[in-house]
Amino acid sequence: MRLSWKLGRVSGIDLFLHPSALLWFFFGAQMSATPLESAVLVVALLGSIVLHELGHALMARQYGIDTADITLYIFGGVARLERMPRSSGPELLIALAGPAVNFAIVLALGAILALTSLATPWPLPLLVNILTINLGLGIFNLIPAFPMDGGRVLRALLSGWLGRVKATETAAALGRGLAIAGGLYxxxxGNYQAIILARFVDMAGSLELQQVRAEGRGLSIPGGFVNLPDPPPGCRWADSGNGILRPVPIMMNPMRRDRSWS
Ligand SMILES: [Zn+2]
Structure with a gap:
């Protein structure tokens, strides 16, 4: 049974609200002078998070990756991609697409504010607040704490020369360090809500690291990855052609001039 309420469907993706997200209205009560303005700002914040997640989802769609749904929680939004991109180029662009949406909103609101301030002295404080929220969301998500967007950008950039497993280990270690430093701060x-967020980042990071390590130990076979036990020393798993995996000795390929094992 799903605990979240369905809010609707955007671009073919179901949108859900987890009850914990309602706490935003409690924490956001001080965001503005009047309760109504505060509520409007919280709705604007949640809307901006949805647009951020849609940025990830629609960029992922460009690479043939569907998104099951988007859910709003107290710690932010989660777009459930049917799978993670395995190559670093798509991962980089999918990670950047979320913050890019927030920065696009900042630019659009900035332009509106610049134009309207010429015509009227009214400073449009609501728009200024929504602009600030989106600027904050864009910058915050680019903090290189894996698995936040900035951490994924870092992992994608490192994957090129470290390989996916080592790059994930490095990004997750930095993410854990930042989460611990942030948690202590x-x-x-006394910002207990942010401590929960830091703990969540740390937990999600180590979970995904375990997953990537398991995939790294497994073999890529048609239909997906299988997680295998380590092969006997000096051996690797090889497909004997009929889908049955057997250990074969690892041998250096004399034709290769680099030191890679074939
Ligand atoms: Zn994001």
Missing amino acids: FLVS
Whole structure:
């Protein structure tokens, strides 16, 4: 049974609201002078998060990856992609697409504010607040704490020369360091909501690292990855042609001039 409420469907993707997201209305009560304005700002914040997630989902669609749904939680939005991109180019662009949406909103609102301030002295404080929210969302998500967008960008950039597993380990280690540093800072400053977020980042990072390590140990076969036990020493798993995997000795290919094993 799904705990979240369905809000609707955007671009063929179901949109859900987890009850925990309602806490935003509690935490956001101080965002503005009047309760109504605060509520409007919280709705604008949640809307901006949805657009951010749609940025990821629609970029993923460009690479043939569908998104099951988008859900809003207290710690932010989650777009459930049917699979993670395995190559670094698509991963980089899918990760950047979310913050790019927020920066596009900043530019659009900035242009509107620049134009309207010429015509009227009214400063449109609501638009200024929504602009600030989106600027914050864009910058915050680019913090290189894997699995946040900035951490995924880092992993994609490192994958080129470290390989996917080592790049994920490096990005996850940096993510854990930032989460611990952030957690301690928030503990001192009494921001308990942010401590939960830091813990979530750390947990999600190590979960995904375990997954990537398991995939790294497994073999790529048609239909997906299988997770295999380590092969006997000096051997690797090879497909004998009929889908049955057997260990074969690892041999250096004398024709190769680099030191890679074939
Ligand atoms: Zn994102």
